[in-house]
Amino acid sequence: MRKCAILDLGTNIFHLLIAQADAGQPNGWRPLQRDRVPVHLAEEGIERIGPAAFQRGLEALRRFRRQILEHNIASHDIRAFGTAALRTAENAPEFLQAVEQETGIRPEIITGQREAELIFKGVRQAVPFPEENVLIIDIGGGSVEFILAQAEQASWQQSFPVGTTVLYHRFHKSDPIAPEEIAALRGYLEETLTALWAILKEAPTHTLVGAAGAFDTLDEMLNPPQTPSALYGYISREGFERLYARLVPSTLAERSTWADLKPERRQTIVVGMVLIQHLLEHTQARDIYASKYSLKEGAVAEWIAASS
Numbered sequence: 001m002r003k004c005a006i007l008d009l010g011t012n013i014f015h016l017l018i019a020q021a022d023a024g025q026p027n028g029w030r031p032l033q034r035d036r037v038p039v040h041l042a043e044e045g046i047e048r049i050g051p052a053a054f055q056r057g058l059e060a061l062r063r064f065r066r067q068i069l070e071h072n073i074a075s076h077d078i079r080a081f082g083t084a085a086l087r088t089a090e091n092a093p094e095f096l097q098a099v100e101q102e103t104g105i106r107p108e109i110i111t112g113q114r115e116a117e118l119i120f121k122g123v124r125q126a127v128p129f130p131e132e133n134v135l136i137i138d139i140g141g142g143s144v145e146f147i148l149a150q151a152e153q154a155s156w157q158q159s160f161p162v163g164t165t166v167l168y169h170r171f172h173k174s175d176p177i178a179p180e181e182i183a184a185l186r187g188y189l190e191e192t193l194t195a196l197w198a199i200l201k202e203a204p205t206h207t208l209v210g211a212a213g214a215f216d217t218l219d220e221m222l223n224p225p226q227t228p229s230a231l232y233g234y235i236s237r238e239g240f241e242r243l244y245a246r247l248v249p250s251t252l253a254e255r256s257t258w259a260d261l262k263p264e265r266r267q268t269i270v271v272g273m274v275l276i277q278h279l280l281e282h283t284q285a286r287d288i289y290a291s292k293y294s295l296k297e298g299a300v301a302e303w304i305a306a307s308s
Helices: 051-070 085-087 092-103 112-123 164-171 179-192 196-201 214-222 236-249 269-283 295-308
Strands: 003-009 013-022 031-038 079-084 132-139 143-149 155-159 207-211 232-236 287-291
Touching: 003 051, 003 295, 013 051, 013 295, 031 051, 031 295, 051 092, 079 085, 079 179, 079 295, 085 092, 112 132, 112 143, 112 155, 112 207, 132 214, 132 269, 143 196, 155 196, 164 179, 164 269, 179 196, 179 269, 196 269, 207 214, 207 269, 214 232, 214 236, 214 269, 214 287, 232 236, 236 269, 236 287
Parallel strands: 003 079, 132 207, 207 287
Antiparallel strands: 003 013, 013 031, 132 143, 143 155, 232 287
16 A cells, blocks of 8 residues: 655644555545654744754654655655745755755745645544534644634635744743733734634634644643544633643743643743633634644645545
């Protein structure tokens, strides 16, 4: 059976998914291997990849290349997608050239709209959508993608440059974050996401579906461990508010002692929580689902469709 390798080169984390076509599976494929490496491309700001991050990114891709070779995947079945940091950083072309020279992998830099399209194709394989409006959210380090869907059909999608790393560098200056910093962050979101607020007035929703990232963190911190086959987790509004009250006033030193919070999330999770709460207030959402599938799985679905 044919295999593919999907690489999601995000602002904070590089992901690898190796999958095999399998008509016996509900979505027509099954995962063979997953890997994730925190690279933090924007640790010095999203405008430029710093020297340390540059090397971490290259080492992650060397690691992924070794795993791809072990699975004997043909080069035409490798898909690598660069997102917000690689769209923005002035030295992204140098990084991409180094990647191709050292690994033979040629990443494709995709637009925010294309990113949202892949995210939607991933999420709809994992979460059973109700007939009513659903707002899908993928919070990355450099950008956030929003998709409005009804019964598994997307009606609107847009990407905004309000990822957690961007918001952290711009607003989170104190430790713990100061009330005036939260107020400034909320004001910025209110202004920047004007197009989203307009759409939500036309098509209100009470259901949010978060794709990976910060929503994975919510799921891990609020819910008991799930079986590997579980494709989504449920988060109540009350559970979120309890976690918000615990996380937002905390210091980085305090968060660094929490075993249920991944090290790479400890710095930026506070601004991520403020962002999610602001969205909850605008939507008055009752239900939050954390999808295990996102861009990578959407790319596998496209690969399956192209192969059939």
